[in-house]
Amino acid sequence: MNTLVQTLIDGLVIGAFYSLIALGYTMVFGIIKLLNFAHGDLYMLGAFIGYSLLSLVTGNGEGAAGLLGIAVVLLLTMTVVGVIGMGIERIAYRPLLLAPRLSILITAIGVSLILENGSMAIWGAQYQVYPLQLPQTGWSFGGAQLTYTQVAIIAISVLLMAGLQLFVRHSIYGKAMRAIALDQTASSLMGIDVHRVIALTFFIGAALAAGAGVMAGAYYGTINFMMGFIIGLKAFTAAVLGGIGNLPGAMVGGLLLGLIETAGTLVLGGSWKDVVAFSILIVILVCKPTGILGEKVTERM
Amino acid sequence: MKRIWQNIGVLSLLLACVVSGCGGGSSGFGAGGSGQGADSGEIVVGAILPMTGNNATDGKDMYNALDMAVKELNEAGGVLGRKLKIEVADDGCDPQMATSAANKLVSLNVTAVVGGYCSGATLPASGVFKNANIPMIVTAANSSKLPAQGYDTLFLINGLVPDQTQKATEYFMAHNAKRIALVHDNSAYAKDMADSAKAQIEKAGGSVIAYEAINPEEKDFSALATKLKGLSPDATYFTGYYAAGGLMIKQFKQKGVPGLFMAGDGSFSEDLIKIAGPENAEGALISATPTAEFIEGAEEFVKEYKQAYNLAPGPFSALTYNGMNLLADALKRANSTDHEAVKKALKETKDFKALGETITFNDQNTLNESNFAILKVENGKFTLAK
Numbered sequence: 001m002n003t004l005v006q007t008l009i010d011g012l013v014i015g016a017f018y019s020l021i022a023l024g025y026t027m028v029f030g031i032i033k034l035l036n037f038a039h040g041d042l043y044m045l046g047a048f049i050g051y052s053l054l055s056l057v058t059g060n061g062e063g064a065a066g067l068l069g070i071a072v073v074l075l076l077t078m079t080v081v082g083v084i085g086m087g088i089e090r091i092a093y094r095p096l097l098l099a100p101r102l103s104i105l106i107t108a109i110g111v112s113l114i115l116e117n118g119s120m121a122i123w124g125a126q127y128q129v130y131p132l133q134l135p136q137t138g139w140s141f142g143g144a145q146l147t148y149t150q151v152a153i154i155a156i157s158v159l160l161m162a163g164l165q166l167f168v169r170h171s172i173y174g175k176a177m178r179a180i181a182l183d184q185t186a187s188s189l190m191g192i193d194v195h196r197v198i199a200l201t202f203f204i205g206a207a208l209a210a211g212a213g214v215m216a217g218a219y220y221g222t223i224n225f226m227m228g229f230i231i232g233l234k235a236f237t238a239a240v241l242g243g244i245g246n247l248p249g250a251m252v253g254g255l256l257l258g259l260i261e262t263a264g265t266l267v268l269g270g271s272w273k274d275v276v277a278f279s280i281l282i283v284i285l286v287c288k289p290t291g292i293l294g295e296k297v298t299e300r301m
Numbered sequence: 302m303k304r305i306w307q308n309i310g311v312l313s314l315l316l317a318c319v320v321s322g323c324g325g326g327s328s329g330f331g332a333g334g335s336g337q338g339a340d341s342g343e344i345v346v347g348a349i350l351p352m353t354g355n356n357a358t359d360g361k362d363m364y365n366a367l368d369m370a371v372k373e374l375n376e377a378g379g380v381l382g383r384k385l386k387i388e389v390a391d392d393g394c395d396p397q398m399a400t401s402a403a404n405k406l407v408s409l410n411v412t413a414v415v416g417g418y419c420s421g422a423t424l425p426a427s428g429v430f431k432n433a434n435i436p437m438i439v440t441a442a443n444s445s446k447l448p449a450q451g452y453d454t455l456f457l458i459n460g461l462v463p464d465q466t467q468k469a470t471e472y473f474m475a476h477n478a479k480r481i482a483l484v485h486d487n488s489a490y491a492k493d494m495a496d497s498a499k500a501q502i503e504k505a506g507g508s509v510i511a512y513e514a515i516n517p518e519e520k521d522f523s524a525l526a527t528k529l530k531g532l533s534p535d536a537t538y539f540t541g542y543y544a545a546g547g548l549m550i551k552q553f554k555q556k557g558v559p560g561l562f563m564a565g566d567g568s569f570s571e572d573l574i575k576i577a578g579p580e581n582a583e584g585a586l587i588s589a590t591p592t593a594e595f596i597e598g599a600e601e602f603v604k605e606y607k608q609a610y611n612l613a614p615g616p617f618s619a620l621t622y623n624g625m626n627l628l629a630d631a632l633k634r635a636n637s638t639d640h641e642a643v644k645k646a647l648k649e650t651k652d653f654k655a656l657g658e659t660i661t662f663n664d665q666n667t668l669n670e671s672n673f674a675i676l677k678v679e680n681g682k683f684t685l686a687k
Contacts, residue, residue, distance in 0.1 A: 003531045006556075010523040125355070127544050129575050136555050145556065220520040220548060222576050230518045265524035271487070271514035273524070 002143035007262045013150050013219075015258025016157035020212035021235035022242065022250035023164065024205030030181045030245035031201050032097065037108040038088065039209060040232015041115035042081055044225060046210025047217040048123050050077040055131050070132070070218070077214050078207040085206025086199045094195065112232075120225040127222045134218055153215050160208060161251050167204075168247060177201060181245070241281055243294025252292055257281075343386040344379075344638055346371075346628065347411035347435075349402055349426055351418050352391040359418055362615030363441065364389060367415060369609060370625035380632045392426060394419040403429035411435060412638045415624045418617070420444030420490075427455050436631075436644045440624035441617040444490070448665040456647050457667045458627065458660055459620055460590055462490075464671030466498040469538060469563060469588040470505050472675045472686070478535035478561055482511040484525070484549070486541030494540035494565055510534055517545040525549075526556040536561035543568040547576025554581040563588060569616065569676070569683075579681035586686060587676045593619040595676065595685055596657035623655035 021043055028036045053073045092111050096104040138147030168174035176197045179187040188194045216231075217223045234257060242253025257277060264276030284292065348367050351360035364387075371385045379385060388409055390402035399422035406414060407429060414430055417423035417439035424446060430437045431452040439447065443459045473481060481502050485495035492514075499509050510532050515522055522545070529537060537553070537560060539546050546568035553562060554577075564573070566589035574582045593599045593606070593614040602622065606614045630653060632638065635646035653660040658672040677686035 003527055006527045006530075007524065010521070010527055013523070014521050127572060127576060129572075133578065147555070216520065221551060221578070222520070222544065222548060224544070226518065227520070230516070262524035262527075266528050269511075269513050269528075270484070270516075270525050274516070 002141070003266065005141070005144040007266050008259070009144065009146050009150065011259035011262035012154055012255065013258070014261060015255035016154050017212050017216055017231065017254075018235050018238045018257050019251045019254025020157055020160065020208050021231060022238040022254045023161065023247065024209050025236050025239040026242070026244055026247060026250040027177075027201050027205045029239070030247075031177060031198060032093070032184075033101065034093065034104055034108065035236070036093075036205075037105070037232070037236075038111035038115055039205065040228035040230075040235065041112050041119075042085055042206045042228070043209040043213040043216070043231060044119060044223070044228030045084065045115055046077050046081045046206075046213030047223040047227065048119055048128075048213075048225075049080055049210070050074070050214035050217055051123075051128055051130060051223060053077060058131050074211060074214050078210045081210030081213075082203040082207035085202040085209075088206075089199055089202040094198075116225055116228070123225065125225065127224045130217045130221050130223065132218050149219060153219060156211070156215065160211060164204065164208070165247060173197065173200060237278070237281060241284060241291055243291030246291070246293045249291055249293035256292070343384045344381070344632070345386050345388050345409060345411045346625070347406035347409070347414040347416075348387050348389045349392050349399065349406065349414055349416045349423075350389060351394040351422070352389065354393045354395070356394045356418055359441070359615055359617060360391075362618050363416060363418065363621040365606065365610045366614070366618040366621040367625050369606060370622045370629075374625075374629050380629050381636065381638070385629070392419070392422040394422050396422055396425045399423065399426040400429060402426065406430075407433040407435065412632070412640070413438065413628050413643055415621065415628055416440060417442040420447060423447060424450075427452055430454055434640045434644070436640060436647055438624040438628055438647070440621040445493070448667050451665075453648075453666070454644055455666055456662060458624055458655075458658070459617075460668055460671035460673045462494050463497050463501070464668070465566060465588050465673045466494060466501045468671065468673040468675065469498060469565075470501040470507070472563070472586070472588070473502070473507060473536050473538075473561070474505050476536075476561065479507040480510045480535045481507055482513065482529050482532065482534040482537045482560075483509055484511075484513045484515060484537060484539045484541070486517040486545055487514050488517070488541065491540040491542075491565070491567065495538075498538055498540065515541070515545060515549075517541055520548055522549050522552050523556065526552050526558050529553075530556055530558045534558075534560045536563060538563045538565075539568065540565040541567055543570040543573040544576065547573045547582075550577035550585050551581045561586060563675075566590065566673075571683075574678055574681055574683075579678075582678045582681070585678045587678075587683065588673060589676060590616075590620065590672050591657060591674045591676065591685065592616050593656065595674070595683070599656045602656060619656040620658075623658065623660070626655060627653055627660060 024039045028034055050073055053076060057069050057073060088111055092107050093104060096107055134149045136147055138145060168177060176192045179192060180194055180197055184194060238253035238257045239250045241257060242249030260277045260280055261273050264273040268276060350363050351357055367387055371387055374380060375384050388411060390405050392399035392402045403426040414435060414437040418441045420442040423439060423442040427437055431454045434454060436454050439457045441459055443461050445461050447457060483495045483498055485491040502509055511529060513525055515525060539549060546564045550562055563586035569587050569589035593603045596619060599619060603614055606618060631643055631646040635642040648662060651661050661669040663669045675686040676683045
């Protein structure tokens with residue numbers, strides 16, 4: 001029984017990371033139909049910028065950062081990476097918005113490689129250890145453990161996702177995003193500044209990925225320049241699983257993928273984890289090609 | 302006009318690729334002249350090492366060790382009244398680069414070759430040297446595929462995978478750990494070692510209660526930790542590399558997975574302790590060939606190495622230093638630089654005392670007695686485990 005509870009907790013933590021990154025994929029796809037393969041690398045960039053800022057705050061890990069320090073670093077990193085995300089959109093994607101889809105897809109792969117190798121050049125190829133030790137205490141019920149850190153990660157993820165959902169559903173910019181997802185030309189004719197809204201979408205997506213990156217760095221303790229690759233693929237999978245272009249779908253997809261993976265490890269062993277997860281993905285997509293929450297109509301987000 | 306400039310741009314890019322490609326293969330460490338390998342002048346020893354790429358750090362360490370050994374030998378009057386000289390060829394840890402690097406050394410007609418870091422690169426290189434009948438002393442690479450080729454020119458002075466898992470198994474059995482969980486990372490090396498460990502443990506009367514794999518590019522091993530906790534093994538043996546090993550130690554500690562934790566030589570790095578956090582790493586075990594600082598009688602070597610190169614010896618420095626000295630010893634015994642004579646002298650090596658090992662070759666030209674040891678993290682540092 002406690003193994004089951006523990007697996008559930010483990011799955012939720014992994015799932016929270018997948019969800020946060022999947023949101024960025026799904027938002028960008030929803031609004032400009034681009035699979036932004038550089039998205040996982042924004043997560044990596046967030047982890048590294050957070051690392052540099054934390055090193056600055058703590059004097060290379062000698063002092064303690066404190067809760068306020070971590071919060072400031074988290075917000076600052078999200079802002080910086082959000083702006084970088086906007087810059088990428090402005091330089092690499094906007095000129096190609098009217099080009100064939102394939103060109104912009106290749107550009108995204110190019111941006112991904114630039115971010116990976118640029119980070120390697122700046123921070124080095126070796127594993128960096130986060131200058132931060134999070135408390136490992138928490139609650140324990142009947143053998144299953146839930147640390148404060150895990151609770152914080154899940155809570156912050158839920159807050160960010162809920163905030164995003166409110167923003168997209170109820171703000172005027174959210175309305176504009178949904179309108180552009182529906183019909184870009186018509187939105188433009190209605191006086192919506194399409195480019196500005198797209199830039200905002202990139203800002204939000206990149207900031208969420210950066211938030212996940214800082215939290216992953218602090219939680220797991222090590223970062224390196226390739227850390228965004230695998231998790232980017234997994235988050236993309238989560239977005240498709242939930243129904244790409246659909247925000248609640250990305251959250252559900254991320255959590256589900258995390259749970260399937262941990263359950264797969266428990267039942268069949270680590271080597272079968274991905275086989276199980278992706279078999280289930282295929283089954284779900286065969287039964288419902290639009291994903292769990294994906295809609296048949298063209299309306300997204 | 303614009304198109305012409307574009308074409309020129311593409312052409313010059315292509316040209317740059319070609320030039321740098323060629324340059325990469327043969328980048329010079331001193332030009333090889335003619336007349337070497339004759340019975341006068343310097344004795345040229347080839348070194349095949351990764352001087353570029355991901356493993357360049359270890360390649361540089363090994364080069365330093367060779368350099369140090371050669372300087373000492375030359376200061377003592379050289380070998381057979383002649384000075385030694387090293388000719389380095391960069392294998393970049395890549396099979397193709399290794400083949401051309403080996404061909405380069407063959408064309409320089411080197412007396413013998415010392416080095417070999419990556420097994421994947423050393424395998425094809427050893428074939429090139431076999432064809433040229435040039436003896437090769439491998440000082441780091443230790444895939445069991447190397448001796449399995451049956452080359453009479455190939456000598457390995459690093460312990461092999463089965464030696465390592467045997468040492469680990471002995472430790473487990475001595476500490477009454479019978480129920481072992483094995484974890485590898487799906488790399489050829491780690492899987493090979495896990496398979497070997499499984500065989501050894503079962504032979505020694507223990508049982509393998511879990512045989513798991515992880516993806517080293519992921520960071521979350523909590524599901525594995527939960528599973529193993531449920532099985533409560535006497536010991537967990539991880540055969541992969543330090544980045545995943547460190548995280549695993551940390552997460553196992555958090556989850557409270559019972560039993561000993563041992564990792565293979567791929568995890569033998571200070572970074573393992575750093576990543577796990579010193580308080581989590583306390584008590585963790587490593588099966589590895591000890592680096593110079595853990596070898597009794599190597600204090601002098603460590604001191605001189607630090608003085609000369611301003612850094613601590615790397616994982617294969619002592620072994621590579623041994624390799625060069627072994628070659629010098631064989632040259633003296635052969636009293637010749639003839640390939641056949643050197644090969645014969647190497648084969649006849651008996652109880653050659655080197656840093657941390659006594660070298661006698663068995664039928665396969667590998668160490669008769671392995672040099673593996675178990676290390677333990679104590680107070681945030683590796684120490685030899687008793």
